[in-house]
Amino acid sequence: MPDKITISINGTEIKTEEGKSILSVCKENDIHIPVMCHFPGLTDVGACRLCLCEVKGYNKLLPACTTLVAENMEIQTHTEKLKEYRRVIVEMFFSERNHMCSICVANTNCELQDMATEVGMQHVRFPFLNQECAVDASHPKYVIDHNRCIMCTRCVRVCSEVEGAHNWDVKNRGYNARVISDFDQPWGESETCTSCGKCLNVCPTGALWAKGSVQGKLDKFPEKITDLIEKRGIH
Amino acid sequence: MTQAVADKKGGDVKADPRLKLINAAIKKNKSQPDALIQVLHVAQNMYGYLPMDVVRHITHALRLPPSRVYGVITFYHFFNLNKQGDHTCMVCTGTACYVKGAQAVLDAIADRFGIRPGEVTADESLGLQTARCLGACGLAPAVVIDDRVLGKVAPEQMEKELTF
Amino acid sequence: MNTNELKELSEKIVEEGKAFKKKVCVCCGAGCLSSGSEAVLESMKQTIKDKGLESTVQVIPSGCMGPCNQGPLVKILPEETIYEKLDGDAVEALVDDHIVKDTPQEDKLLFSEYRDKPFVDSREDPFFKRQKRIVLENCGRINPESIEDYIGVNGYQALAYALHRSSPEHIIGEIKLSRLRGRGGAGYPTGFKWETVYRHVADQKYVVCNADEGDPGAFMDRSILEGDPHRVLEGMILAGYAIGATQGYAYIRGEYPAAIKRFEEALKQARKKGFLGRSIMGSDFSFDVEIRIGAGAFVCGEETALLASIEGKRGTPRPRPPYPAESGLWGKPTLINNVETFANIAPIVISGGTAFGEVGTPKSAGTKVFALAGKVQISGLIEVPMGTNLRDIIFEIGGGIPGGHKFKAAQTGGPSGGCIPEQHLDHPVDYESLQELGSIMGSGGLIVMDETSDMVDVARYFMEFCVDESCGKCIPCRVGTKQMFDLLTKIYEGRATDIDLATLEQLAHVVKDTSLCGLGMSAPNPLLSTLRFFKEDYIQHLKDSALANV
Numbered sequence: 015m016p017d018k019i020t021i022s023i024n025g026t027e028i029k030t031e032e033g034k035s036i037l038s039v040c041k042e043n044d045i046h047i048p049v050m051c052h053f054p055g056l057t058d059v060g061a062c063r064l065c066l067c068e069v070k071g072y073n074k075l076l077p078a079c080t081t082l083v084a085e086n087m088e089i090q091t092h093t094e095k096l097k098e099y100r101r102v103i104v105e106m107f108f109s110e111r112n113h114m115c116s117i118c119v120a121n122t123n124c125e126l127q128d129m130a131t132e133v134g135m136q137h138v139r140f141p142f143l144n145q146e147c148a149v150d151a152s153h154p155k156y157v158i159d160h161n162r163c164i165m166c167t168r169c170v171r172v173c174s175e176v177e178g179a180h181n182w183d184v185k186n187r188g189y190n191a192r193v194i195s196d197f198d199q200p201w202g203e204s205e206t207c208t209s210c211g212k213c214l215n216v217c218p219t220g221a222l223w224a225k226g227s228v229q230g231k232l233d234k235f236p237e238k239i240t241d242l243i244e245k246r247g248i249h
Numbered sequence: 250m251t252q253a254v255a256d257k258k259g260g261d262v263k264a265d266p267r268l269k270l271i272n273a274a275i276k277k278n279k280s281q282p283d284a285l286i287q288v289l290h291v292a293q294n295m296y297g298y299l300p301m302d303v304v305r306h307i308t309h310a311l312r313l314p315p316s317r318v319y320g321v322i323t324f325y326h327f328f329n330l331n332k333q334g335d336h337t338c339m340v341c342t343g344t345a346c347y348v349k350g351a352q353a354v355l356d357a358i359a360d361r362f363g364i365r366p367g368e369v370t371a372d373e374s375l376g377l378q379t380a381r382c383l384g385a386c387g388l389a390p391a392v393v394i395d396d397r398v399l400g401k402v403a404p405e406q407m408e409k410e411l412t413f
Numbered sequence: 414m415n416t417n418e419l420k421e422l423s424e425k426i427v428e429e430g431k432a433f434k435k436k437v438c439v440c441c442g443a444g445c446l447s448s449g450s451e452a453v454l455e456s457m458k459q460t461i462k463d464k465g466l467e468s469t470v471q472v473i474p475s476g477c478m479g480p481c482n483q484g485p486l487v488k489i490l491p492e493e494t495i496y497e498k499l500d501g502d503a504v505e506a507l508v509d510d511h512i513v514k515d516t517p518q519e520d521k522l523l524f525s526e527y528r529d530k531p532f533v534d535s536r537e538d539p540f541f542k543r544q545k546r547i548v549l550e551n552c553g554r555i556n557p558e559s560i561e562d563y564i565g566v567n568g569y570q571a572l573a574y575a576l577h578r579s580s581p582e583h584i585i586g587e588i589k590l591s592r593l594r595g596r597g598g599a600g601y602p603t604g605f606k607w608e609t610v611y612r613h614v615a616d617q618k619y620v621v622c623n624a625d626e627g628d629p630g631a632f633m634d635r636s637i638l639e640g641d642p643h644r645v646l647e648g649m650i651l652a653g654y655a656i657g658a659t660q661g662y663a664y665i666r667g668e669y670p671a672a673i674k675r676f677e678e679a680l681k682q683a684r685k686k687g688f689l690g691r692s693i694m695g696s697d698f699s700f701d702v703e704i705r706i707g708a709g710a711f712v713c714g715e716e717t718a719l720l721a722s723i724e725g726k727r728g729t730p731r732p733r734p735p736y737p738a739e740s741g742l743w744g745k746p747t748l749i750n751n752v753e754t755f756a757n758i759a760p761i762v763i764s765g766g767t768a769f770g771e772v773g774t775p776k777s778a779g780t781k782v783f784a785l786a787g788k789v790q791i792s793g794l795i796e797v798p799m800g801t802n803l804r805d806i807i808f809e810i811g812g813g814i815p816g817g818h819k820f821k822a823a824q825t826g827g828p829s830g831g832c833i834p835e836q837h838l839d840h841p842v843d844y845e846s847l848q849e850l851g852s853i854m855g856s857g858g859l860i861v862m863d864e865t866s867d868m869v870d871v872a873r874y875f876m877e878f879c880v881d882e883s884c885g886k887c888i889p890c891r892v893g894t895k896q897m898f899d900l901l902t903k904i905y906e907g908r909a910t911d912i913d914l915a916t917l918e919q920l921a922h923v924v925k926d927t928s929l930c931g932l933g934m935s936a937p938n939p940l941l942s943t944l945r946f947f948k949e950d951y952i953q954h955l956k957d958s959a960l961a962n963v
Binding site: 345348 | 443444446447448480481482484627628629630631632667668705706707708709710711722723724725726727728729784786787788792793824827858860862866874878881882884
């Protein structure tokens with residue numbers, strides 16, 4: 015049995031167990047922390063920086079998804095500073111590629127769109143980087159639109175950790191990084207893709223979708239993936 | 250797979266000593282996926298770049314997903330998927346060289362040979378690269394032409410140095 | 414080889430050395446090599462042979478002596494005379510004058526162009542006088558490719574002492590006493606790090622030497638590895654013994670082929686002599702080291718990225734905690750220190766932690782190696798006690814700014830550091846004081862800039878570096894550095910307004926506070942420090958844009 019410990023979140027004392035992440039303790043206690051790269055059951059990478067929290071005794075902000083709770087930890091999840099940083103980070107997401115909601119298949123069913131509302135982003139103050147990204151429709155059933163990709167790498171992880179295919183990975187670095195299929199080939203030519211469609215269901219935006227999806231009517235079933243992970247006992 | 254590589258090279262495997270050395274490196278590392286970067290180093294040393302056939306061969310031998318190998322190759326600046334020029338000119342753009350005029354050297358090369366960093370001349374005779382500090386700051390600005398290190402170079406010197 | 418055999422061998426080597434009246438060291442550091450020191454070495458060997466001096470004069474290739482832009486250099490011991498800018502043809506006359514006739518060649522003495530009267534004993538020269546060499550004590554004096562040379566200067570004595578007359582706890586205690594701090598940049602107390610790894614119980618632990626020196630303008634680690642590889646190796650073996658590891662990795666930058674070659678040679682020699690491998694020096698401690706060659710990614714200097722790279726993956730960092738001391742290579746407790754840190758270990762074990770701590774300042778003990786370069790008269794590799802001020806380093810050791818120009822800024826810490834203006838030059842250099850000035854100690858790059866440098870351009874240069882080197886994993890660094898670079902370009906090109914400057918500043922703070930790893934967190938430092946001390950440069954550009962828009 016893991017040791018029982020007491021921590022405090024936003025001033026409230028909470029009894030929990032060692033070995034859990036700050037994020038999961040928050041979930042259990044109905045404290046909502048925004049996340050983008052986190053997906054229940056997949057390995058956490060701490061890349062989107064939206065779940066950053068202030069932890070007493072640390073001079074830097076810590077991601078709730080990868081930081082484990084410890085006895086007497088004092089955590090702040092929604093200070094004014096954190097709220098402002100989250101807003102700026104969402105602005106960065108929007109400025110990176112093309113996120114025009116009105117012409118996106120995921121409109122009204124997009125986690126990035128919801129996030130903008132949640133953090134209160136009114137407009138993007140930074141110039142758009144206007145990167146020209148490819149749309150790959152070579153797969154018989156699916157499409158990947160890199161313009162909508164926010165590099166959360168959920169697809170990479172679900173493909174490798176749950177499906178075991180490892181079709182997806184990331185090439186290049188910095189703002190030139192892109193999700194790739196096999197040797198950066200068209201998706202339709204992939205030798206590893208099993209066409210299982212798991213990546214479509216975990217994608218937070220309109221970067222991955224099934225052909226025939228109608229704008230604003232995109233169906234995603236992330237809960238199916240979560241369910242599968244739980245039943246298989248991965249992690 | 251090995252055979253396929255050999256076929257494209259127009260001979261059998263045993264005839265290409267380079268591939269043999271790559272296989273030796275793989276064997277030395279017991280085909281461990283961890284050895285990917287070290288094996289890629291060996292391959293690039295052999296060929297001067299990483300031909301896709303060789304990359305496929307390594308991927309297969311180390312039992313790695315193709316996308317992971319491609320991701321690693323494109324992450325590191327050292328690895329090249331394209332054939333390089335017969336000669337390489339590497340201009341150091343470290344801070345000391347920058348302060349002492351590395352940009353003017355690059356401009357001079359661009360003016361004369363029409364290539365920017367990362368490019369190869371049309372006749373494939375010369376490739377231009379930049380390095381993030383060669384650690385020869387005392388010699389700033391420094392340029393490496395093939396294996397020759399030139400220190401305190403002047404932009405106007407480049408035409409002569411790069412005529413082979 | 415056991416302790417007694419080592420002692421006997423060491424005495425024998427010293428005795429043999431005494432048979433020579435003089436020792437001629439030809440610098441074969443990268444700087445001197447590229448200005449032709451190989452020819453000088455060949456010519457020197459031949460001349461000594463031709464003149465029948467072989468039994469009295471020993472000629473060796475050595476590591477870096479320091480003043481890199483004066484090369485090729487030759488140092489003659491025991492009188493410590495250094496000659497500069499030699500070529501193969503000049504050697505014979507030099508041997509005739511200095512060695513045969515015993516009259517130094519004045520016009521070829523080191524710094525003869527800068528000094529009214531150059532020094533025959535180089536230790537008297539201001540360049541060397543202010544230095545204190547602990548890490549570099551053997552650099553430029555021994556043949557780095559000979560383990561015998563290293564043994565002749567008490568090499569591997571610290572290891573022998575640790576294995577046979579000490580204990581891991583005692584070694585860690587001495588390191589703690591010495592107050593040595595990590596020389597890679599952040600300055601974490603080395604002894605505490607060792608103790609943390611020591612305390613973690615695991616079936617396997619690792620020691621990693623970070624030799625992925627990526628800061629543009631830094632070449633300390635390369636020079637140490639090239640000039641005294643056994644010293645670094647001995648430090649790694651001692652670390653392995655102290656924390657209970659059996660395997661070490663040296664992650665060396667791919668751009669440093671000579672360092673890789675010499676370290677590889679050192680490994681072979683050490684294995685042969687029994688300092689590496691099974692049952693080291695007859696003890697029950699076994700340890701081996703492998704080299705991993707970097708492939709050109711600055712971010713791999715960050716410890717978690719470096720570990721990913723050793724595992725053959727993309728060098729992307731991961732959040733800490735857990736720290737590598739707890740979960741590092743393949744999930745095992747791993748000690749990561751930088752080259753210079755390891756090079757400090759043997760002297761601490763030999764002279765004791767307390768004695769080591771007497772050099773430097775209360776908070777930063779020992780010395781620091783700097784790579785001095787840029788707009789300074791004498792550039793090269795120097796080692797000074799912690800707490801030496803920048804003015805002394807730049808104006809006394811470095812001889813000031815050439816060409817009648819005026820000093821403007823000293824840049825420390827590379828793309829993670831900042832620019833220090835004239836008014837703060839008298840600050841003693843240590844971890845804390847540099848941090849207060851918005852810079853960092855970093856690994857030791859020190860670039861001097863004169864008034865011809867535009868600080869907006871300098872900030873832009875470093876930002877471009879960070880854009881290029883950002884791994885792309887976390888959003889603040891991936892997009893934030895690019896946005897900051899674009900804004901800096903806008904300012905530089907005279908197209909910006911006050912609003913752009915304000916946005917830039919806000920972005921800088923967000924990227925600093927929210928990035929995943931040290932690269933992103935420190936990427937805004939050059940920008941923030943130039944904004945703090947050289948705002949007039951920014952304002953001038955904004956004025957230019959205002960005028961352009963009239």
